[in-house]
Amino acid sequence: MSERFGVRAVCGKARRGAFRARQGTFETPTFMPVGTRASVKGVDVERLAEVGASVMLVNTYHLWLRPGAERISRLGGIHAFTGWKGQILSDSGGFQVFSLKGMRTLTEQGIEFRSHLDGSRQFLSPEVSVRVQQTLGVDIAMALDECPSSDLPFGQLEESLDLTFRWAKRSLDARSDPGMCIFGITQGGCHRELRTRAAQQIASLPFDGFAIGGLSVGEPKGSMYEVLRYHVDQLPPGSIHYLMGVGTPEDIVEAVSQGVDIFDCVMPTRAGRFGRVFVEGEPPFFNIKNSRFAEDSSPIDPGCACVACRTYSRAYVHYLFKVGEMLGPQLASIHNLSHYLSLMSRIRSSIEGGSFDALYASIKARWASLDLHELA
Amino acid sequence: MSERFGVRAVCGKARRGAFRARQGTFETPTFMPVGTRASVKGVDVERLAEVGASVMLVNTYHLWLRPGAERISRLGGIHAFTGWKGQILSDSGGFQVFSLKGMRTLTEQGIEFRSHLDGSRQFLSPEVSVRVQQTLGVDIAMALDECPSSDLPFGQLEESLDLTFRWAKRSLDARSDPGMCIFGITQGGCHRELRTRAAQQIASLPFDGFAIGGLSVGEPKGSMYEVLRYHVDQLPPGSIHYLMGVGTPEDIVEAVSQGVDIFDCVMPTRAGRFGRVFVEGEPPFFNIKNSRFAEDSSPIDPGCACVACRTYSRAYVHYLFKVGEMLGPQLASIHNLSHYLSLMSRIRSSIEGGSFDALYASIKARWASLDLHELA
Numbered sequence: 001m002s003e004r005f006g007v008r009a010v011c012g013k014a015r016r017g018a019f020r021a022r023q024g025t026f027e028t029p030t031f032m033p034v035g036t037r038a039s040v041k042g043v044d045v046e047r048l049a050e051v052g053a054s055v056m057l058v059n060t061y062h063l064w065l066r067p068g069a070e071r072i073s074r075l076g077g078i079h080a081f082t083g084w085k086g087q088i089l090s091d092s093g094g095f096q097v098f099s100l101k102g103m104r105t106l107t108e109q110g111i112e113f114r115s116h117l118d119g120s121r122q123f124l125s126p127e128v129s130v131r132v133q134q135t136l137g138v139d140i141a142m143a144l145d146e147c148p149s150s151d152l153p154f155g156q157l158e159e160s161l162d163l164t165f166r167w168a169k170r171s172l173d174a175r176s177d178p179g180m181c182i183f184g185i186t187q188g189g190c191h192r193e194l195r196t197r198a199a200q201q202i203a204s205l206p207f208d209g210f211a212i213g214g215l216s217v218g219e220p221k222g223s224m225y226e227v228l229r230y231h232v233d234q235l236p237p238g239s240i241h242y243l244m245g246v247g248t249p250e251d252i253v254e255a256v257s258q259g260v261d262i263f264d265c266v267m268p269t270r271a272g273r274f275g276r277v278f279v280e281g282e283p284p285f286f287n288i289k290n291s292r293f294a295e296d297s298s299p300i301d302p303g304c305a306c307v308a309c310r311t312y313s314r315a316y317v318h319y320l321f322k323v324g325e326m327l328g329p330q331l332a333s334i335h336n337l338s339h340y341l342s343l344m345s346r347i348r349s350s351i352e353g354g355s356f357d358a359l360y361a362s363i364k365a366r367w368a369s370l371d372l373h374e375l376a
Numbered sequence: 377m378s379e380r381f382g383v384r385a386v387c388g389k390a391r392r393g394a395f396r397a398r399q400g401t402f403e404t405p406t407f408m409p410v411g412t413r414a415s416v417k418g419v420d421v422e423r424l425a426e427v428g429a430s431v432m433l434v435n436t437y438h439l440w441l442r443p444g445a446e447r448i449s450r451l452g453g454i455h456a457f458t459g460w461k462g463q464i465l466s467d468s469g470g471f472q473v474f475s476l477k478g479m480r481t482l483t484e485q486g487i488e489f490r491s492h493l494d495g496s497r498q499f500l501s502p503e504v505s506v507r508v509q510q511t512l513g514v515d516i517a518m519a520l521d522e523c524p525s526s527d528l529p530f531g532q533l534e535e536s537l538d539l540t541f542r543w544a545k546r547s548l549d550a551r552s553d554p555g556m557c558i559f560g561i562t563q564g565g566c567h568r569e570l571r572t573r574a575a576q577q578i579a580s581l582p583f584d585g586f587a588i589g590g591l592s593v594g595e596p597k598g599s600m601y602e603v604l605r606y607h608v609d610q611l612p613p614g615s616i617h618y619l620m621g622v623g624t625p626e627d628i629v630e631a632v633s634q635g636v637d638i639f640d641c642v643m644p645t646r647a648g649r650f651g652r653v654f655v656e657g658e659p660p661f662f663n664i665k666n667s668r669f670a671e672d673s674s675p676i677d678p679g680c681a682c683v684a685c686r687t688y689s690r691a692y693v694h695y696l697f698k699v700g701e702m703l704g705p706q707l708a709s710i711h712n713l714s715h716y717l718s719l720m721s722r723i724r725s726s727i728e729g730g731s732f733d734a735l736y737a738s739i740k741a742r743w744a745s746l747d748l749h750e751l752a
Contacts, residue, residue, distance in 0.1 A: 038692075039701045044683055067670065067695050075673050075691050083687040294443065297451050307420055311459040315451050316414075319443050325415045326702060 004181065004208055005240040005261075011356035013232070013259040016348050019209070019240050022139040022179050023079075023087045026054035028240065028261040029347050031252070031340045032089060034269065037062045038072075038082050041269050042330040043337065045083045051306055051334065052341035055087040055140075057264045060132055061096035065115050065122070069135035077137030089140040089264075091244075092129045092171075092185075095213075098147040106146070108163070126167040130174035130182070138180065143171035145185040145213055157194055161187060165201040172205060181208035183242060189214055190223045192230060199234030210235040211242035212260070216251070221372075225254050232259040248375065249284065249343055250367035253360045256347055268336035271375055273329040275321045277301070278339040284366045285375065288332060293318040300331075306338035307331070380557065380584050381616040381637075385728045389608070389635045390736075392727035395585070395616050398515040398555050399455075399463045402430035404616065404637040405723050407628070407716045408465060410645065413438045414448075414458050417645050418706040419713065421459045427682055427710065428717035431463040431516075433640045436508055437472035441491050441498070445511040453513030465516040465640075467620075468505045468547075468561075471589075474523040482522070484539070502543040506550035506558070514556065519547035521561040521589055533570055537563060541577040548581060557584035559618060565590055566599045568606060575610030586611040587618035588636070592627070597748075601630050608635040624751065625660065625719055626743035629736045632723055644712035647751050649705040651697045653677070654715040660742045661751065664708060669694040676707075682714035683707070 005028075009016040017028040032055040033040045033048060040048055040056065048056065063072060072081045078088050097104060097113050104113035110125030126144045133141035144167050148160040168184050175182055184207035188194030202210060212231060215224045228243070232255075235241050243260045246252065252263055268278065275289040279301040286293075288300065299309040300317060308317065308331035320328030343363075350356040381404075385392040393404040408431040409416045409424060416424055416432065424432065434454065439445060448457045454464050473480060473489050480489035486501025502520045509517035520543050524536040544560050551558055560583035564570030578586060588607060591600045604619070608631075611617050619636045622628065628639055644654065651665040655677040662669075664676065675685040676693060684693065684707035696704030719739075726732040 037699050037701055039696060039703045042702050042706070044703060044707070045687060046683055066699060067691075071671060071691075074671060075689065080673070081689070081692055081695075083692070295447060295450060297456070307422055311421060313451065313457070315443075315447075316457055316459070319457075320415060323413050323442060325413055326418050326705070327415045327420060329702070330418070330706065331420070 005238065007238075009352045011351040011354055012257060014256045014347075014351050014356045014360075015259055015261060016351035017240070017261055019261075021087050021181055023085065026087055027348055029252075029256050029344055029351075030054055030262055031344045032057045032262060032264040033337050033340075034264055034266045035082065035084075036266070038078065040333075040337070041273065042326075042333045043269070045085070047307065047334050048084070048337070049086065051338040052345060053086060053337065055089055055262070056082070056084050058082070058088060058090050058136070058138070059096065060090045060093035060129060060136070063090075063136060064093060064132045065117055069132045073135045073137065079137065087139045088137075090133045090136060090138040090142065092142040092144040093124055093132070094129070094144045095147055097124050108166075110144075126170035127174040130171050134175065134177050134180055140181040140183060140209070141175070142211065143168045143182055143184050143207070145187055147214065148187065150189045150214075150217070150219070154191070154194075157189065157191065158197070161194060161198050161201065164198070168202055168205055168207075172207070183207055183209035183211045183240075185211045185213040185244070186231070186235070187214040190219055190227055192227075195227060195231045196234060199231065203234070203236050207239070209240040209242060211244050213244050215243065216246045216265075221251070224251070228255055228258040228260070235259075248367065248372065249278065249340070249363055252343065253347065253363045257356070257360050267375060268340045269333045272332035272334075272336040275328070275332060276336075276375060277317075277332050278336050279304075280339075282366055283370065284363075287374065288314060288318050288328075289321045290318075300335050301339065304335060304338055304342065306335050308335040309338075378584065378612070378615045381614065383614075387727045387730055387732035388633060390632045390723075390727050390732045391635055391637060392724050393616070393637055395637075397463050397557055399461065402463055403724055405628075405632050405720055405727075406430055406638055407720050408433045408638060408640040409713050409716075410640055410642045411458065411460075412642070414454065416709075416713070417649065418702075418709045419645070421461070423683065423710050424460070424713070425462065427714040428721060429462060429713065431465055431638070432458070432460050434458070434464060434466050434512070434514070435472065436466045436469035436505060436512070439466075439512060440469060440508045441493055445508045449511045449513065455513065463515045466509045466512060466514040466518065468518040468520040469500055469508070470505070470520045471523055473500050484542075486520075502546035503550040506547050510551065510553050510556055516557040516559060516585070517551070518587065519544045519558055519560050519583070521563055523590065524563065526565045526590075526593070526595070530567070530570075533565065533567065534573070537570060537574050537577065540574070544578055544581055544583075548583070559583055559585035559587045559616075561587045561589040561620070562607070562611070563590040566595055566603055568603075571603060571607045572610060575607065579610065579612050583615070585616040585618060587620050589620050591619065592622045592641075597627070600627070604631055604634040604636070611635075624743065624748065625654065625716070625739055628719065629723065629739045633732070633736055643751060644716045645709045648708035648710075648712040651704070651708060652712075652751060653693075653708050654712050655680075658742055659746065660739075663750065664690060664693050664704075665697045666694075676711050677715065680711060680714055680718065682711050684711040685714075
């Protein structure tokens, strides 16, 4: 067991745990709402706490470029800046920089790129990333990893892993604030050999947690599930396991069943802004803009206690979207986050109670053979 | 005294009162947040109640055309639809229809116009307006009045008043639900003779309250204040007095000093969406997007208890506006409403305590010789 993470109960490979970081201890499995630019879109932090969020994710790349890590530091750090009293995890910035096709140059030292804001020349390295995250004052930092294109030749993917390994060591060395956790990240796409190599490399380092990167980036759902079935076991069992950028409720129970502890995804808020809402029931999500909700006086989800469901009808939220009132996206976003955090709470209870398998089966059944393109 | 309205204290001509309508009794003077399309933009009803709002205004024209009064009625009425547990006042729809230049025809019977949504032919009359407001289920309806262009010849303005008088009687006759209040409206622009005539006409009818229309429509501030100085006294002294579409905090204390009891205005929310925030202090409002706030760690208004001020810094709200995060307009809107409702609360206390004159003087001093174009 890591000194920060403890498993309190298991149900198969699913783990009910708790992780201790600077702001206290949070319960796992949990889901981290995404506040890309230090704001979970449309949701104030009081509402975020109300629905049970314990960790917020922010994006280093965006905050580094604007308003700047030093400015946030001068303002008292990322907690004072965002008003969020829970934990804050930041990504390394690498994912965004590697998405800047044609505007970046990769070397052993790091990545030179041009800012998407003003075209200015910037340089990201493991040391810079850790320094920026530390300056922000986050509770959990991510090590900078290379995010290679999955269609590279196998040999180049191996080289990429080795670079990520060297960067991982440099990331750990760059930390000067012992109160800030750092998580390492495995890459390797859907190649079992590469994933195994990545796990051996990253798990050999004294990270405070271990993340699975490079999934949910366009591969078929079945391929991701296949990786999870062997790869989570390759991570240190006593440490927290983080599946980055995932996913649907189905993805989440699937990953929990393989031993994943924490998740982040823009899905609940992004889907919400477009009117897609998640519910307990069949189907497990629908588009509130659909005309069949125009006179539906029931709440979005009768079992949900969020501000949207305790106050408003489907018909009203439908109407807000139809006329373009900003309250519509706000309500759908907070509802979806409430749905996700409520799911995580039920997952935790079910692991404690030994009934995770039943919850897993019910969610898998509800999500089976759905067309998920609408959520993409 | 009207049986619905009671004056509990006075301070000069300023009145501290209470009005009884279907949802209970609300305290005056008060300010009504504007939910044009049944939503105060960016603000959920729990937050709206939290800042002390007791009456929400909705626009009959918009709701009549979309989603339709019958639909709202089938959904349980405007309170069930909006989730707002306080009072709801609706305008008559006339102001919007008269704004449809070139798309409307006025007759004794009413106004034929084309919908701004689909060009469909529609007809608004006193009877239709009252029926729509009654179908919505509002607590306080407004009588349909003609809103003439102020540059008409005097004789035509007189004829317009007489038409509004006839329509006022028809509005009262059209009410079938005795639980719904109806307020009459005076027009007459800035002509003392016309205002006097309008007051004599409208005050002769058994309305539940009396509103001053046709001000704050582009005339100089001084002209509006001049009308208020004689015109409020022309309304029945035992009834509630409503100044429609007004205004700045200065306008509000000026009108209260002349005996006005309730107000509505889009200013706090519209200004908020554009980053203008109201504060106790000098200047009494500023643009949070101004770069001088980029590292200002104080709340928008240190004396304010709203969710924006108890949680976030000026620097953070500044940043939200700079990067275009929707939380920025949300926070500025709820803050401004909190500022307005807090002002009304202080006005009520000062009238009770006999210190309204001091509050009046301090607000007039703070607003003296300001350039208000930024708020327009």
